[in-house]
Amino acid sequence: MATGTDPEARAAAGGDPAGRGVHHAARAAIPDPHLRRDRWWLQPAVTVAGLLAFVAYSTWRAFAGADYYAAPYVSPFYSPCLAENCESMPAGADWEIVGGWWHLSPALLVLIFPLGFRLTCYYYRKAYYRGFWASPPACAVPEPHRTYSGESRFPLVLQNVHRYFFYAAVLVAGVLTWDAVLGFRDEDGAWGHMGLGTLVLLANVALIWAYTLSCHSCRHIVGGRLKHFSRHPVRYRMWGWVSALNGRHMLLAWASLVSVAVADLYVYLVSSGAFDDPRFF
């Protein structure tokens, strides 16, 4: 039964003249690129807004190079601190490996690792492919690109380095754990102190660990790569734990993104003298 829209008429009615995608000549002749009526645009819009807000904040703080240490608290953006121009952080990760030639903010040296980990993360890939690249913007909503090769070619084939960033992220999380432990010392280095900043750093590092360990590469390395779970009961048990965390990977990705910004903001406010750290004992 024909009701007036042959392939040529479809193109004239607003369909794709090249007959690409859902307007391919063999498919059902429907001029609309999609027929979704729900608010499919909301999720990518919120994702873009959230990620842009974090990028703007973290860029400002990463390039600032100041107000990142208020003894005993150090901003997670600046730890470990690898250049000579770091502030002195007694017992902290103030390692000066890079030397004195580095004159930019020391945060830039270390942030590349957590940034790379999140950029290549399977959840964030989904988020920015949908939100920023509209590939696709939402399910059954056409993408605007004429061609598509996905992650099969350079540069996106480099997403496969995710597991190396995972290894680096584990090291960074270890350093942040030590920073949180140092929060139990007071500004003179004596143990037995706890302030609101200690709680902020502890909550942050807990979320960082949860996000890092819930990673799909971690799940694979811990046990997913095995063919016989029954021959590796310990790894099977660990795989089960990581799988449980992995089911909340998106939630943990956002929670840790917010917590790392909040922890940095807290240290910035204390360090810049906006307020004093409330002390519990």
Place this chain on the structure above:
Amino acid sequence: MSYQARFKVWRGDAGGGGLVDYEIAVNDGEVVLDAIHRLQATQCPDLAVRWNCKAGKCGSCSAEVNGRPRLMCMTRMSVFAPEETVTVTPMRAFPVLRDLVTDVSYNYAKAREVASFVPPPELGPGEYRMKQEDVGRLQEFRKCIECFLCQDTCHVVRDHEENKPAFAGPRFLMRVAELDMHPLDAADGAGIDRRRAAREAHGLGYCNITKCCTEVCPEHIKITDNALIPLKERVVDRSYDPLVWLGSKIRRRGARP
């Protein structure tokens, strides 16, 4: 409660077609497929629609309802407001045959390209023994009813017809993952490299893990998290991880007599 629901149903064939307005009586507890059947029984006896079980288990009545890939038999009319117009079209990633029926032979061609399970040579029929923990993750994939909604929604082929020769789609990449995880599959011994095939023959790299396949799966299989990403990680082991490559070379050399 009964009411007259407004529908737009795509009528046509490969030569052309369009959305046609209908009013169909709908009763409490009915699904979209009930309304389509009533339309066929009362107004359009020539309406083509593919269906079988009406229980979400045969995977036949795949279509798009208000632009979303769905099983018509599992889409309750109660999710729509009575004044809402419900639009039903055939799946838009496949060639249309007539009305709501599409030609899904692309999927059968891709199924044939996946190398079958290779029986272990040392075991005969009836001698297979597998532990539950070894097959638990595969059993999720075996829930697939082959409705092909995941194939329909996957933008790699939905928006790019030219990718069909190179890309097997989520359903069949899941099949490759299932076989690669199978505790008794002896593909390696038979010279079949499933991980290399996933990358080179089935186009795993085209998948950008945007999870639409998972969103539309009526069996709620976590296709992306449990099949596609683990398969990508297995391909990384084989093709992109120099440490794993070096380790396997050393182990192989050590295993030589």
